[in-house]
Amino acid sequence: xxxxxxxxxxxxxxxxxxxxxxxxxxxxxxxxxxxxxxxxxxxxxxxxxxxxxxxxxxxxxxxxxxxxxxxxxxxxxxxxxxxxxxxxxxxxxxxxxxxxxxxxxxxxxxxxxxxxxxxxxxxxxxxxxxxxxxxxxxxxxxxxxxxxxxxxxxxxxxxxxxxxxxxxxxxxxxxxxxxxxxxxxxxxxxxxxxxxxxxxxxxxxxxxxxxxxxxxxxxxxxxxxxxxxxxxxxxxxxxxxxxxxxxxxxxxxxxxxxxxxxxxxxxxxxxxxxxxxxxxxxxxxxxxxxxxxxxxxxxxxxxxxxxxxxxxxxxxxxxxxxxxxxxxxxxxxxxxxxxxxxxxxxxxxxxxxxxxxxxxxxxxxxxxxxxxxxxxxxxxxxxxxxxxxxxxxxxxxxxxxxxxxxxxxxxxxxxxxxxxxxxxxxxxxxxxxxxxxxxxxx
Amino acid sequence: xxxxxxxxxxxxxxxxxxxxxxxxxxxxxxxxxxxxxxxxxxxxxxxxxxxxxxxxxxxxxxxxxxxxxxxxxxxxxxxxxxxxxxxxxxxxxxxxxxxxxxxxxxxxxxxxxxxxxxxxxxxxxxxxxxxxxxxxxxxxxxxxxxxxxxxxxxxxxxxxxxxxxxxxxxxxxxxxxxxxxxxxxxxxxxxxxxxxxxxxxxxxxxxxxxxxxxxxxxxxxxxxxxxxxxxxxxxxxxxxxxxxxxxxxxxxxxxxxxxxxxxxxxxxxxxxxxxxxxxxxxxxxxxxxxxxxxxxxxxxxxxxxxxxxxxxxxxxxxxxxxxxxxxxxxxxxxxxxxxxxxxxxxxxxxxxxxxxxxxxxxxxxxxxxxxxxxxxxxxxxxxxxxxxxxxxxxxxxxxxxxxxxxxxxxxxxxxxxxxxxxxxxxxxxxxxxxxxxxxxxxxxxxxxxx
Numbered sequence: 001x002x003x004x005x006x007x008x009x010x011x012x013x014x015x016x017x018x019x020x021x022x023x024x025x026x027x028x029x030x031x032x033x034x035x036x037x038x039x040x041x042x043x044x045x046x047x048x049x050x051x052x053x054x055x056x057x058x059x060x061x062x063x064x065x066x067x068x069x070x071x072x073x074x075x076x077x078x079x080x081x082x083x084x085x086x087x088x089x090x091x092x093x094x095x096x097x098x099x100x101x102x103x104x105x106x107x108x109x110x111x112x113x114x115x116x117x118x119x120x121x122x123x124x125x126x127x128x129x130x131x132x133x134x135x136x137x138x139x140x141x142x143x144x145x146x147x148x149x150x151x152x153x154x155x156x157x158x159x160x161x162x163x164x165x166x167x168x169x170x171x172x173x174x175x176x177x178x179x180x181x182x183x184x185x186x187x188x189x190x191x192x193x194x195x196x197x198x199x200x201x202x203x204x205x206x207x208x209x210x211x212x213x214x215x216x217x218x219x220x221x222x223x224x225x226x227x228x229x230x231x232x233x234x235x236x237x238x239x240x241x242x243x244x245x246x247x248x249x250x251x252x253x254x255x256x257x258x259x260x261x262x263x264x265x266x267x268x269x270x271x272x273x274x275x276x277x278x279x280x281x282x283x284x285x286x287x288x289x290x291x292x293x294x295x296x297x298x299x300x301x302x303x304x305x306x307x308x309x310x311x312x313x314x315x316x317x318x319x320x321x322x323x324x325x326x327x328x329x330x331x332x333x334x335x336x337x338x339x340x341x342x343x344x345x346x347x348x349x350x351x352x353x354x355x356x357x358x359x360x361x362x363x364x365x366x367x368x369x370x371x372x373x374x375x376x377x378x379x380x381x382x383x384x385x386x387x388x389x390x391x392x393x394x395x396x397x398x399x400x401x402x403x404x405x406x407x408x409x410x411x412x413x414x415x416x417x418x419x420x421x422x423x424x425x426x427x428x429x430x431x432x433x434x435x436x437x438x439x440x441x442x
Numbered sequence: 443x444x445x446x447x448x449x450x451x452x453x454x455x456x457x458x459x460x461x462x463x464x465x466x467x468x469x470x471x472x473x474x475x476x477x478x479x480x481x482x483x484x485x486x487x488x489x490x491x492x493x494x495x496x497x498x499x500x501x502x503x504x505x506x507x508x509x510x511x512x513x514x515x516x517x518x519x520x521x522x523x524x525x526x527x528x529x530x531x532x533x534x535x536x537x538x539x540x541x542x543x544x545x546x547x548x549x550x551x552x553x554x555x556x557x558x559x560x561x562x563x564x565x566x567x568x569x570x571x572x573x574x575x576x577x578x579x580x581x582x583x584x585x586x587x588x589x590x591x592x593x594x595x596x597x598x599x600x601x602x603x604x605x606x607x608x609x610x611x612x613x614x615x616x617x618x619x620x621x622x623x624x625x626x627x628x629x630x631x632x633x634x635x636x637x638x639x640x641x642x643x644x645x646x647x648x649x650x651x652x653x654x655x656x657x658x659x660x661x662x663x664x665x666x667x668x669x670x671x672x673x674x675x676x677x678x679x680x681x682x683x684x685x686x687x688x689x690x691x692x693x694x695x696x697x698x699x700x701x702x703x704x705x706x707x708x709x710x711x712x713x714x715x716x717x718x719x720x721x722x723x724x725x726x727x728x729x730x731x732x733x734x735x736x737x738x739x740x741x742x743x744x745x746x747x748x749x750x751x752x753x754x755x756x757x758x759x760x761x762x763x764x765x766x767x768x769x770x771x772x773x774x775x776x777x778x779x780x781x782x783x784x785x786x787x788x789x790x791x792x793x794x795x796x797x798x799x800x801x802x803x804x805x806x807x808x809x810x811x812x813x814x815x816x817x818x819x820x821x822x823x824x825x826x827x828x829x830x831x832x833x834x835x836x837x838x839x840x841x842x843x844x845x846x847x848x849x850x851x852x853x854x855x856x857x858x859x860x861x862x863x864x865x866x867x868x869x870x871x872x873x874x875x876x877x878x879x880x881x882x883x884x885x886x887x888x889x890x891x892x
């Protein structure tokens with residue numbers, strides 16, 4: 001049972017991944033509402049057109065199966081969008097009626113019923129079995145499993161991001177460039193969901209990782225997989241390692257000095273190229289700012305909530321600057337969430353409550369007890385922030401009540417710098433406001 | 443752009459001769475309809491009943507996506523702004539979710555003391571065969587409040603079938619309360635959702651006219667009021683799609699007649715008040731005069747205020763794509779008051795009668811479309827080179843991406859657009875967007891010399 005959930009359904013995550021591939025169209029095999037609700041929810045965050053097709057189940061479909069709707073739908077999407085890839089994502093309904101969608105697609109392919117110049121792949125993502133962040137991983141894994149082909153080793157790396165902002169994805173590409181190393185980033189929705197203004201309607205927005213690049217991921221030097229609250233069953237990096245012997249470097253999101261060091265060091269090791277001085281300077285400035293501001297935040301308490309990987313990343317960062325993440329909460333259904341948080345908060349002072357599988361009622365209850373100085377999480381925390389009069393720093397997904405969610409940089413020294421400055425300033429503003437003097441120098 | 447073969451008859455270009463349009467049809471698979479599902483239809487209608495629990499029985503998505511997403515405000519309790527889900531998991535799918543639902547109702551009713559509870563059945567529940575009605579009955583007996591099943595399995599029709607399911611749920615409440623002391627000049631307001639407080643604006647007019655409002659069922663709605671709804675002498679139905687079913691049921695069962703109105707725009711708002719006044723003129727001799735006085739004063743205030751906006755907006759072109767076609771009619775008229783011309787108009791759920799009226803009202807050459815999709819809409823607005831798009835959240839990025847002004851006329855709006863006061867707000871909203879200098883920089887209006 002959940003009241004005000006802190007998670008969304010798996011097909012949302014899968015649809016987002018499919019939006020991060022060049023010429024790709026997500027197709028939800030289920031009721032019309034699934035596609036429409038997910039579009040509405042994501043549009044309110046990204047503020048971009050975001051088309052997701054649906055097979056629009058009706059009563060007979062639910063009884064007799066959706067083969068006909070699926071086939072008709074694929075052809076309709078093909079006619080209207082001319083996609084290179086159609087990703088069929090199952091929903092609760094299709095899975096519950098026992099539809100073997102994978103078999104249907106294979107059969108259609110074998111019978112030459114599908115258009116020839118489009119890849120059709122299948123992703124199983126019933127939301128009774130996982131959250132939106134699981135759907136994100138399931139889709140990434142399915143793409144790798146269904147599209148990769150073994151080839152000669154290539155001078156390139158794979159980067160598998162978590163559910164990140166478009167600015168974060170641009171940063172990942174920039175990092176790879178700084179090592180002079182081509183990177184396959186799956187997914188890469190940095191342009192498709194944060195595009196320029198258009199002069200004509202782009203039926204499928206430009207950008208996204210190329211299909212041929214995805215096909216070559218089995219030939220890369222290594223994989224960097226972001227997100228430590230992840231087990232092998234959801235890991236595309238593990239799949240690449242098992243099938244194609246591509247070493248997988250799984251790590252927490254690079255938020256904070258230590259986590260970013262680990263991220264950049266890993267790429268340096270894989271590529272045998274040095275870390276750009278641009279980053280070492282950013283690192284130096286970041287630590288310098290830590291020194292400048294440490295007293296303002298020392299011993300302060302934060303409550304973090306949201307997607308598991310974001311929570312783990314933030315928890316590690318807060319621990320290294322002397323803020324105790326007194327509550328680390330997620331709607332995550334993953335069993336290793338607690339362990340992943342515990343690993344990064346060893347330096348933190350005082351007790352830390354770690355809770356997975358929670359809703360916003362649970363979170364608010366804990367916050368009332370723990371009395372943190374700041375809340376850090378998605379915009380769904382606004383209601384409790386308002387009620388409890390504790391400031392909220394909006395990060396991650398969704399952010400439905402502010403502009404610019406796409407442009408928040410969470411990762412790297414630079415993203416950490418931005419988060420750090422904001423956190424310190426929120427705390428300063430509060431103490432300034434609460435002071436009877438109203439100091440103008442702080 | 444080629445319109446999909448199966449959709450071709452759902453698009454017409456008005457020629458003044460009332461060409462027929464195909465509507466009320468299932469969405470084509472793969473067409474990216476802007477519609478949602480049966481569940482959505484039920485959820486939007488019942489959502490504003492603020493002192494009831496709204497429990498979504500199913501996996502998490504359906505509840506998560508409908509948490510506090512509408513602008514329906516309450517003057518008191520705010521239970522409707524919470525999102526409750528049974529959060530069905532794999533084992534529930536196999537063994538059934540009845541126990542989970544029952545336990546949840548038991549706990550939440552004790553915790554929140556609601557006046558009623560609605561239990562929405564989602565797709566999965568319709569397949570695994572949970573007996574939601576039986577559990578509701580059991581809990582009604584146990585908790586002594588109405589616990590009402592809403593048969594809103596997503597795949598069992600379209601959004602309109604969801605409206606029907608919501609009306610069926612409301613019908614369970616109507617007729618169960620005392621109707622003593624109700625005025626002979628009394629109405630129920632139907633199909634009004636109190637977005638940004640619109641109901642309060644409308645109710646103020648009725649108060650001035652001397653009319654008692656028994657309930658605005660789905661706007662700042664209360665269970666106790668709904669129970670007394672059968673005591674009203676007239677049902678006033680806005681938003682043709684959503685509440686006609688309950689209006690018809692109440693006519694059959696209680697002999698209460700209904701009229702259809704719209705509160706958007708000057709003529710339609712005035713017309714609504716006059717229609718109602720006319721209905722009660724025998725019971726209340728002074729009502730016509732009071733209504734005329736009210737309308738005269740409101741319009742007098744309005745005209746002066748609108749003039750400034752009109753000067754900037756005259757001759758601009760608009761596209762409208764909204765949920766119900768009845769609203770589109772009012773919007774065309776309201777835009778005319780601003781000197782604007784509608785060149786594209788469509789709806790998710792209009793019926794044949796609605797489209798006939800639209801065609802009669804629309805100027806020749808106007809594109810009229812049923813159950814459209816983003817690809818079509820984008821091509822229509824570009825072809826007609828519109829300055830404004832009126833729609834909801836899903837239409838907004840289509841407009842902005844192409845450098846077109848936008849007015850949100852959907853359930854998320856934060857500014858009241860109904861009533862005479864709403865007409866001014868509407869003008870401001872449209873004006874704010876259409877005259878913005880940012881459009882001078884967008885590619886379709888500004889070509890750099892390089």
